[in-house]
Amino acid sequence: MRIDTKAWRIDLSAQSFATFRPGPAAGASVPAWRAEAGRQWHETLRQQTESANDGWQFEVGVACELKSLGWTLAIAGRADQWRETNGNILIREIKTVLGGLPRAPDKLRERYPHHFLQLAVYCHAARIRPEVKSVIGEVVFVDPADGTIQAIALDEMAEQALLSQAEAIAAHAENRRESHARLLALPDRLPFADPRPEWLTAGEELEASTGNPLRLFVAPTGFGKTSSSLRHGLSLLRSGRAGKLMYVTGKGTGQLQVITELRRLATAKELRAVVLRPRSEHELEGMPNDPTDIRRNWSKAGIIPSKLLEQGADLGLVRQLGRMAKVPPWLITKAMVAEADVVICDYNYLFSPAQRPALELLPGWFESDHVLIVDEAHNLPERVAECLSLSANAAGVEDAANELASAQAPRQWIDALLAWSAFLQRLPKADTVDPDDRLEAIGHADRFIVLAAEHPLDIDTLPERAARVAMNTVLWQARLESMDAGWLLWSPEASTLNLDCLTAAKTIGERLQQQAHTLLLTGTPGPRGALAADCGLEPENLVRIDALAPWRHEAYRVAIDGRVDTRYKTREQHHAKTAETLAQLAEAEGPVAAFFPSYKYAESVAAVLKATNPRALIATQPRGLRPDGMSRFLDQSLQPGSILCLIVGGALGEGIDLLGGRIGTAVVIGPALPEVNALQEARRKMFEQAGAEDPFALAYVRPGMRKVNQALGRLVRAPGQSARVLLHCRRFGAETYRAALSPEYGDPEVLVDDESFLSWLRS
Missing domain, CATH: 3.40.50.300 (P-loop containing nucleotide triphosphate hydrolases)
Structure with missing residues (x-):
């Protein structure tokens, strides 16, 4: 979703339109195996439909515009199946769901409103085409566990739901526009009563270098890099050159220092900021899993993320609110992140494939409108390599299999994990893995990909360790298949298999260049050009500002x-x-x-x-x-x-x-x-x-x-x-x-x- 506050225009996909929810469902993601299951069933039903030779088209490009609250929503997408006969159009959307079919149509509409909204977009776009007589839409639900199919037609309330969703998105965009206006009035404060001359000079040099999107700020410990970079970042927000500030660190201990420095520059009412701590620190016992229950509890408690931000709510307050409202605290924090002007978090949320979706899928998240500040940037290459690496040990996998059995997960998953554990168990400590063992590991990983499609797991219902191990098994297949000189497959200990990334330069460089402004901070840059190369950047493209001390x-x-x-x-x-x-x-x-x-x-x-x-x-x-x-x-x-x-x-x-x-x-x-x-x-x-x-x-x-x-x-x-x-x-x-x-x-x-x-x- 891209919001242009000057043109009052929102460009987004049909899926983004349908899944937009600023409340407890903000940034909900689909696990890799669910996506794979969906892809396979799309292909299966396509083949079945094609064999009927009945005039069906597939992946049909669709676009339309909606007007709401003065905003223009430009929506584009692809309809799964489309048939047009004498001006009569039938559109089908294929969606995989867990939990068994058939079910009462009203229950499916309540549980999966986004599927019907996505179909409603395509039907609306079809109706405004010339010479169209009628449009019928169907959501075709498929249970990948047994192949049961249930088709539900779009009802007469679909158009009203479509307009209501457009209004909700326009209201979100209006909030963003008001936030931009508020940021334009952000005060320009000094964090110290009597700043040193060299600190002021560095600030002037940062401002003068703003035309370069990639910059390296080198200053010794104690200089005031954090306050100087934050003040510069707020200047970019105040001038409209960026819409959100991301400050990423390699250690959680540093995040508390950052928020303290930030509050010297702006109060919570003036600047909405949130520290995004790990999901594990948000966990509470007895929290509901059902989205319908969570939305109901959210509404009953009257949770307003913007108000929490203006109160300067920290993790302790969010946990307390979640416990009282019966809403998982993690969902409250994510909703706050979506509306925050400044987000302070760990490197992982920007670079880890497992954790990136927590931010990327948030409503209105648009990195090319962000200013990114990377603290202790000299640690970035090693940390990103670690988060791209994979590790599995026999005991941990066996424990996960036993937890899946207790959770009554599909027997096929349990057997596959036990077989994976048995394979790991016989691996000796070795600096390199035997080629035959590598091929066997690929075979196990391939099996997990098949299981992900044929027997997808409902992660939300699984114990945390079992869920983590299951998610990692799906990652192994792609990594092993594409393994090149930049990876090492080895056994640091007996019964353990590691796939370690040797250099993360390419991944880091791609991510840094997606931001509107990137500012790397360090006091130990090493030889000239070294840090740029380690971060996948051309040294001549990384402008260096050296602070005097x-x-x-x-x-x-x-x-x-x-x-x-x-x-x-x-x-x-x-x-x-x-x-x-x-x-x-x-x-x-x-x-x-x-x-x-x-x-x-x-x-x-x-x-x-x-x-x-x-x-x-x-x-x-x-x-x-x-x-x-x-x-x-x-x-x-x-x-x-x-x-x-x-x-x-x-x-x-x-x-x-x-x-x-x-x-x-x-x-x-x-x-x-x-x-x-x-x-x-x-x-x-x-x-x-x-x-x-x-x-x-x-x-x-x-x-x-x-x-x-x-x-x-x-x-x-x-x-x-x-x-x-x-x-x-x-x-x-x-x-x-x-x-x-x-x-x-x-x-x-x-x-x-x-x-x-x-x-x-x-x-």
């Missing part, structure tokens, strides 16, 4: 500790020296932040520290803490002489800004390279085959050093702050690693022995 230029004093080797095979030999170094720094400078590449490594060194320094104050970053818990951890642990064992790439190394100005000394224990495994080796070979000068650096050094730069960047976030940093591994002295360090860390000296270390410590 003169207060950081001499804020770091960095040295490389060449006394130790922290590679996996040798690090244990140096645990004592690492522990001694941390103790010396803590005694002289404490508190000290020690960044480790893993919990296991941190815990091993902490054990040596406790054994050699029983009175040492040591605190290890807890696993899985939310932002409030992380803040408490720091408050309790930051004491004179304390040693904080943190994880590179964890919440305190990236995404949560709690260290700036509170830690003056940091030690990075090793360059945090990715684990050497089949997946990383496949990526290295991919770079090698592409002719890269240093494939190892691309596959291992660059992602590891990016995490190091990100962690160090969080130590200095404002003028007057400074940090002493020790890069604790001789590998940091190699040119490949030095080149990957951010320029602001200078040209660190290498400490080759205890004497040079103590001299650096005393200086």
Whole structure:
């Protein structure tokens, strides 16, 4: 659906017209197997009809215009079956449904009003054709489980339903027009009472670069990238150059910071914003599944998404409302997203094939009218590759089969899942899958595609895990069939099969270029052109804006500790020296932040520290803490002489800004390279085959050093702050690693022995 507020025109498909519902059904999607079942039954009935040789046409293009509330709705679509005889037209729409047929016609009309609306569009378009005498329409329902067919004619109320739907869509468009008008009056506020000159300069440069749809904004941690980019995004909304702002992040913890920054620029009444949290966080026990019941409860409770947005409703309030109204909170949030000016969410909702429909099918969702801001864009290539990848293990599939059996799902699905589980069970741990096993995996995946058409599952009635496994089985077939050099099929563990994406550049580039404006944010862009290539963009098409931060230029004093080797095979030999170094720094400078590449490594060194320094104050970053818990951890642990064992790439190394100005000394224990495994080796070979000068650096050094730069960047976030940093591994002295360090860390000296270390410590 495309809404042109200046021309008062709405262009949309017949399906979009029919399925439009701004309330609890906003953005409802059809699972892949249901679509496949529909396609197969369309083809079956087409063949049957063609064999009768009775003048039928198929997939007939139809278009018409409707007028409502001053708006013009231009609707186009294709009717499944069409026969015209002497000015008399018969139109059929084929629809697959679950739950058994036949049923009372009124029940089907109530349950599937969108099917009759779509047919009504085609009948209306047929009636306005010249020399047409009569038009009859039929919705032909098919139960794919047993092939039962039930045809129901369009009744005399269809035309009125058509006009009512047109009015509802026009009212939605009018709301959008009013929203645009409201955004034109959006105040232009500064988020700080006294912004730094370089922050204001960056804002001016962002405005000056607006003519370029693809931009990269590079600024260090603490500069104010979030507030600067949000203010610029609101400027695009205010000027009418975009209709909605999407702010995507790689970590849920960052989303709360974004909404806080946004509220410094505009209140909830001035700007409708929503944080889209995962569906799992919305789940409540005892929620109804039947759409009719949900619509009734919605209406009874008087839920108005725009009012919730103006109240600044968060997930807690939405869950409370859903519990009282007996409406699934996820449906309330999606309806709010449809009417929001700003949507803050995870990368997945833009890039994951499984989660994209949650947004793309919302009423009026039109990405070429959006401004997209991508936070921590350096993480995007890895995250998108992860969400495109697939994994299955024998135990999980067997559990899903048992859950399907308990839910009385078709026996064919249960047997197929058990056979898939048995196949997975016998797979050994392997860096590559045997060709015969690959062919067998394809055979299982093909079977699931057939089952999806012949015995489609009603996902809404299934347990969550069973539904997730069933949905993934359908994805395997297409991925395995089209697998090329950009994918790795392997078994990281016994009884497990992974299909991992090696590079998501093509997918990322396509999605970014669909937006009206795309702004990538990062403090660690890597070598020039690297991030553009990783995101599937031509470097010359990605305009780069570099923010100045003169207060950081001499804020770091960095040295490389060449006394130790922290590679996996040798690090244990140096645990004592690492522990001694941390103790010396803590005694002289404490508190000290020690960044480790893993919990296991941190815990091993902490054990040596406790054994050699029983009175040492040591605190290890807890696993899985939310932002409030992380803040408490720091408050309790930051004491004179304390040693904080943190994880590179964890919440305190990236995404949560709690260290700036509170830690003056940091030690990075090793360059945090990715684990050497089949997946990383496949990526290295991919770079090698592409002719890269240093494939190892691309596959291992660059992602590891990016995490190091990100962690160090969080130590200095404002003028007057400074940090002493020790890069604790001789590998940091190699040119490949030095080149990957951010320029602001200078040209660190290498400490080759205890004497040079103590001299650096005393200086």
